[in-house]
Amino acid sequence: MTKEAVLARYPPAPEALLALLHDLQGTNPGQYLLPEDLELAARHVGLPLSRVRDAVTFYSMFSLRPRGRHIVRLCVSPHCHVAGAWSALDELRRALGVDVGETTPDGLFTLEFTSCLGACGVAPAMMVDDEVVGNLTPEKVRAAIARYREGR
Ligand code: FES
Numbered sequence: 001m002t003k004e005a006v007l008a009r010y011p012p013a014p015e016a017l018l019a020l021l022h023d024l025q026g027t028n029p030g031q032y033l034l035p036e037d038l039e040l041a042a043r044h045v046g047l048p049l050s051r052v053r054d055a056v057t058f059y060s061m062f063s064l065r066p067r068g069r070h071i072v073r074l075c076v077s078p079h080c081h082v083a084g085a086w087s088a089l090d091e092l093r094r095a096l097g098v099d100v101g102e103t104t105p106d107g108l109f110t111l112e113f114t115s116c117l118g119a120c121g122v123a124p125a126m127m128v129d130d131e132v133v134g135n136l137t138p139e140k141v142r143a144a145i146a147r148y149r150e151g152r
Contacts, residue, residue: 006020006023006027010045016044016045017055021033021052021056022061024040025063031067032063033063038056060115067110068103068104068108069108070128071109072092072096072110072126072127072145073114074100074112074113074114075117075124075125076115077115080123083123083124084123084136087136088126088138095142098111099111100113108149117132119132121134122134124136126141126144128148
């Protein structure tokens with residue numbers, strides 16, 4: 001979808017900002033926002049560029065740097081923290097060979113932290129793209145990564 005087509009989907013109102021940014025991000029290979037995207041969004045919804053930049057840097061779903069084809073987001077909010085998110089992180093580091101905030105050399109995965117995914121009942125949890133993977137054990141982490149590596 002083109003950036004113009006994305007803009008046409010949203011009313012010129014501040015309430016549309018987050019959804020608009022999300023879709024603009026999707027127009028770029030590497031799932032990130034270019035400076036021109038922030039300017040487009042600010043003009044479209046009628047907010048100062050500084051407010052748009054604040055939103056982009058506050059929410060972990062947005063990135064200003066290119067990311068991998070699959071985004072792995074490990075929840076580190078209290079339920080997941082207590083339930084073993086750090087063990088899952090160790091396994092993710094091993095399985096991917098990168099640390100948080102990094103992208104695998106093949107461009108396939110980016111590893112990030114996130115706040116609560118709304119899946120506390122299956123903590124510890126992570127999200128791979130739009131899929132929640134819960135009750136994480138080292139085996140489940142390895143299986144999920146292997147599945148996405150093989151094309152899901
Ligand atoms: S605290 Fe991790 S999903 Fe809610």
